[in-house]
Amino acid sequence: MKRALYLLSGGLSGFFIVVIMLIILAQIVGRLFGFIVPSAEDFSGYALAASTFFGLAYTFREGGHIRVNLAIQRLPESWQRPLESVVLFLAFLLLCFASYYCAYMVWESYDFEEVTHGYIPIPLWIPQVPLAVGMIAFNLAVLDSLIDNLRGITPHYRVREDEDANIDLSEDQERA
Numbered sequence: 071m072k073r074a075l076y077l078l079s080g081g082l083s084g085f086f087i088v089v090i091m092l093i094i095l096a097q098i099v100g101r102l103f104g105f106i107v108p109s110a111e112d113f114s115g116y117a118l119a120a121s122t123f124f125g126l127a128y129t130f131r132e133g134g135h136i137r138v139n140l141a142i143q144r145l146p147e148s149w150q151r152p153l154e155s156v157v158l159f160l161a162f163l164l165l166c167f168a169s170y171y172c173a174y175m176v177w178e179s180y181d182f183e184e185v186t187h188g189y190i191p192i193p194l195w196i197p198q199v200p201l202a203v204g205m206i207a208f209n210l211a212v213l214d215s216l217i218d219n220l221r222g223i224t225p226h227y228r229v230r231e232d233e234d235a236n237i238d239l240s241e242d243q244e245r246a
Contacts, residue, residue: 072214079207080128082200086121090114108189116197123204127211133230151219158216158225165209172202 093114096107129135142150142157178184179195186192215225 075207076128076131076211079124079126079204080132083121083125083128086117086124086200089117090121093117109186112186112188112190116200119197120200120204123201124207126204126208130208130211130215131226133227135227137227151222154225155216155219158212158219162209162212162216165205165212169202169205169209172198172205176202 093107093110097110100107142153145153176195176198179198180193184194186194186197215227218225
C-alpha cells in the first residue's frame with residue numbers, strides 16, 4: 071500500500087512533466103501554423119508545480135533529497151538513530167503545518183470562488199489541489215520513515231543512500 075502511494079506520487083510527477091512537454095510542443099506547432107495556445111504559460115506553470123509537489127514523497131523515499139548528515143555521521147552509533155528520529159519528528163511537524171495551510175489554501179480558493187488570471191479563467195483551487203495532495207504525501211513519507219526509525223528499522227531513504235555510497239566506492243576502487 072505504502073509503496074503504491076509513493077509510486078503513484080512519482081508517476082503523477084512524471085505525468086505532469088509530459089504535460090509540460092506537450093504544451094510546449096503545441097506552442098511550437100501553433101507558431102508554425104500561425105496560432106497561439108491560450109494560457110499555455112499558465113498551464114505549464116501549474117503542471118510544473120504539480121510535478122514538483124507530487125515528486126516530493128517519491129524522491130524522499132528513494133533517497134533523492136539532499137541531506138546534510140555530516141554531523142550525524144561523526145556522532146557515536148548510539149546517538150545517530152535518536153538524533154535522526156528528532157530530525158524526522160521536527161520535519162514531520164513542519165510538514166504538518168505546511169500540509170494544513172496548503173489544504174486550507176485550496177479550501178479558501180474554492181470557498182471564495184477565485185479564478186486564475188489569463189486567457190482561460192479556471193477555478194484556482196483546481197491547480198492548487200496537486201500542491202496540497204503532494205505535500206500530504208510527503209508528510210506521510212516522513213511519518214513512515216519516522217515510525218521505521220523509532221522501531222529500529224533503517225528508513226528506506228537511508229538504505230538507498232547506503233547503496234549509492236557503495237556504488238561510488240566500487241567505482242572509485244575500479245579506477246585506482
